[in-house]
Amino acid sequence: xxxxxxxxxxxxxxxxxxxxxxxxxxxxxxxxxxxxxxxxxxxxxxxxxxxxxxxxxxxxxxxxxxxxxxxxxxxxxxxxxxxxxxxxxxxxxxxxxxxxxxxxxxxxxxxxxxxxxxxxxxxxxxxxxxxxxxxxxxxxxxxxxxxxxxxxxxxxxxxxxxxxxxxxxxxxxxxxxxxxxxxxxxxxxxxxxxxxxxxxxxxxxxxxxxxxxxxxxxxxxxxxxxxxxxxxxxxxxxxxxxxxxxxxxxxxxxxxxxxxxxx
Amino acid sequence: xxxxxxxxxxxxxxxxxxxxxxxxxxxxxxxxxxxxxxxxxxxxxxxxxxxxxxxxxxxxxxxxxxxxxxxxxxxxxxxxxxxxxxxxxxxxxxxxxxxxxxxxxxxxxxxxxxxxxxxxxxxxxxxxxxxxxxxxxxxxxxxxxxxxxxxxxxxxxxxxxxxxxxxxxxxxxxxxxxxxxxxxxxxxxxxxxxxxxxxxxxxxxxxxxxxxxxxxxxxxxxxxxxxxxxxxxxxxxxxxxxxxxxxxxxxxxxxxxxxxxxxxxxxxxxxxxxxxxxxxxxxxxxxxxxxxxxxxxxxxxxxxxxxxxxxxxxxxxxxxxxxxxxxxxxxxxxxxxxxxxxxxxxxxxxxxxx
Numbered sequence: 001x002x003x004x005x006x007x008x009x010x011x012x013x014x015x016x017x018x019x020x021x022x023x024x025x026x027x028x029x030x031x032x033x034x035x036x037x038x039x040x041x042x043x044x045x046x047x048x049x050x051x052x053x054x055x056x057x058x059x060x061x062x063x064x065x066x067x068x069x070x071x072x073x074x075x076x077x078x079x080x081x082x083x084x085x086x087x088x089x090x091x092x093x094x095x096x097x098x099x100x101x102x103x104x105x106x107x108x109x110x111x112x113x114x115x116x117x118x119x120x121x122x123x124x125x126x127x128x129x130x131x132x133x134x135x136x137x138x139x140x141x142x143x144x145x146x147x148x149x150x151x152x153x154x155x156x157x158x159x160x161x162x163x164x165x166x167x168x169x170x171x172x173x174x175x176x177x178x179x180x181x182x183x184x185x186x187x188x189x190x191x192x193x194x195x196x197x198x199x200x201x202x203x204x205x206x207x208x209x210x211x212x213x214x215x216x217x218x219x220x221x222x223x224x225x226x227x228x229x230x231x232x233x234x235x236x237x238x239x240x241x242x243x244x245x246x247x248x249x250x251x252x253x254x255x256x257x258x259x260x261x262x263x
Numbered sequence: 264x265x266x267x268x269x270x271x272x273x274x275x276x277x278x279x280x281x282x283x284x285x286x287x288x289x290x291x292x293x294x295x296x297x298x299x300x301x302x303x304x305x306x307x308x309x310x311x312x313x314x315x316x317x318x319x320x321x322x323x324x325x326x327x328x329x330x331x332x333x334x335x336x337x338x339x340x341x342x343x344x345x346x347x348x349x350x351x352x353x354x355x356x357x358x359x360x361x362x363x364x365x366x367x368x369x370x371x372x373x374x375x376x377x378x379x380x381x382x383x384x385x386x387x388x389x390x391x392x393x394x395x396x397x398x399x400x401x402x403x404x405x406x407x408x409x410x411x412x413x414x415x416x417x418x419x420x421x422x423x424x425x426x427x428x429x430x431x432x433x434x435x436x437x438x439x440x441x442x443x444x445x446x447x448x449x450x451x452x453x454x455x456x457x458x459x460x461x462x463x464x465x466x467x468x469x470x471x472x473x474x475x476x477x478x479x480x481x482x483x484x485x486x487x488x489x490x491x492x493x494x495x496x497x498x499x500x501x502x503x504x505x506x507x508x509x510x511x512x513x514x515x516x517x518x519x520x521x522x523x524x525x526x527x528x529x530x531x532x533x534x535x536x537x538x539x540x541x542x543x544x545x546x547x548x549x550x551x552x553x554x555x556x557x558x559x560x561x562x563x564x565x566x567x568x569x570x571x572x573x574x575x576x577x578x579x580x581x582x583x584x585x586x587x588x589x590x591x592x593x594x595x596x597x598x599x600x601x602x603x604x605x606x607x608x609x610x611x612x613x614x615x616x617x
Contacts, residue, residue, distance in 0.1 A: 161351075165344075165363050165364035
């Protein structure tokens with residue numbers, strides 16, 4: 001009885017999470033001009049629109065530019081932060097660890113307003129660097145969390161062994177610490193990219209018309225003319241995310257296998 | 264005699280308010296195998312970490328090969344360290360692991376490959392070069408760690424409970440292997456362990472640690488037969504401790520009176536004075552149940568417990584003065600709980616610990 005209830009509950013939770021995705025995906029392939037069921041026929045027209053219509057094409061390119069920039073910046077900064085926090089290089093590192101996670105909980109609207117004011121003063125508002133910086137702020141916590149988890153899994157004695165075998169600190173880092181932390185760095189990077197990809201709120205505040213990202217474009221399309229191109233864009237989003245997630249899972253399983261010990 | 268190769272002079276180490284090592288003096292010769300033995304928290308690993316350079320002494324001098332090394336970072340010390348957790352690099356193959364210290368020293372490829380092969384052959388793992396550590400058993404991993412710590416011919420090899428994670432049979436095999444390597448290569452080894460039998464079988468000398476101090480240092484047989492303190496007597500092997508007062512000091516024999524009035528005869532040695540309290544250690548295997556003329560001590564009693572161990576039988580004998588643990592051979596298997604028996608042993612079997 002209890003077991004049946006548990007299974008039922010599990011199914012309900014999963015469908016609650018997945019149903020919206022399943023609903024939106026087929027609409028990307030409609031040949032109607034309305035974003036609604038029933039679908040009269042199958043067509044690629046909205047994907048075609050996505051890659052030819054100027055506004056959509058531009059937004060996809062923008063998302064890739066901002067996403068790559070954010071990924072690189074957030075991954076480098078987040079990894080450095082995680083390393084510093086691990087070795088307690090600074091006083092109050094416990095406090096800083098929490099501070100690095102703050103962007104996850106601070107309301108995006110608050111961040112957005114603050115950044116807009118600040119960025120205008122700094123002269124980076126409505127520029128690519130501005131958007132990339134804004135997204136990086138949101139993405140860093142994911143990198144810090146992932147890299148920290150990876151670093152926590154490294155036995156300090158492995159690094160000590162390397163030192164005793166003649167490796168100066170920078171070589172220990174390069175040959176031992178970094179290779180072992182790579183899975184965390186990679187999944188952090190994936191999270192950073194995904195964060196940038198679907199970020200709307202900050203983008204509304206700090207991006208100008210030239211930095212309109214895919215998510216931002218979807219957002220305004222919904223308000224203006226609810227085109228099925230949104231569903232096509234969503235399809236791209238979701239498949240892209242799933243591929244990234246699979247890559248992460250694969251990398252993790254590979255490295256875990258080589259790190260696991262048989263006894 | 265030449266100067267010792269490794270020298271700790273008046274070394275103390277504190278972590279915050281906690282003093283782990285107090286005024287330690289320790290000298291180790293080149294080519295010597297010294298075990299640091301003690302319970303966990305006795306400071307033995309801290310000494311190893313100070314030798315390896317992972318910890319710096321709070322005060323005092325650490326000298327290796329005539330050079331002060333207190334502030335020298337680990338990678339400049341030229342010491343091979345073997346950890347209990349093996350500490351192999353999981354992302355490298357066995358050969359890459361063993362080649363690591365050679366790469367750090369800029370050894371040329373062909374030379375390095377040959378030395379890696381030799382080192383792995385030495386630990387009988389020559390055929391496993393391309394495996395990842397995760398594909399090896401615990402014993403094999405520890406052999407790789409050993410090869411890695413030896414391949415660059417370090418001045419000193421430090422081992423931090425290297426066999427602690429292995430099962431008994433493998434551990435005994437590795438003990439013999441390490442001892443053999445020590446003899447063959449003339450290595451200077453500092454070996455940390457809490458396993459007294461390991462220390463006894465492998466070492467040239469044993470330093471017994473307790474609360475950050477050396478209780479006794481000496482040859483295994485010295486430590487086992489002539490423990491200086493109660494702690495050493497109890498920590499190294501099983502023993503019977505008997506307490507009493509010295510009543511008569513003769514030329515060859517000294518008599519000790521136990522609390523219940525029993526008399527114990529021990530060999531006289533300098534320092535024993537009539538009237539002083541004494542604790543005597545008697546090893547269980549030196550007590551017998553058959554009485555002979557040369558066994559001066561004899562305590563009749565009742566068998567309380569008898570446990571069969573295969574190669575010996577462990578009997579607990581309750582006497583008026585003392586409860587004795589006796590390890591006897593299997594011929595005495597006829598003894599049973601409740602039987603009357605007598606613990607007899609020579610004066611020579613008794614050792615006054617203090």
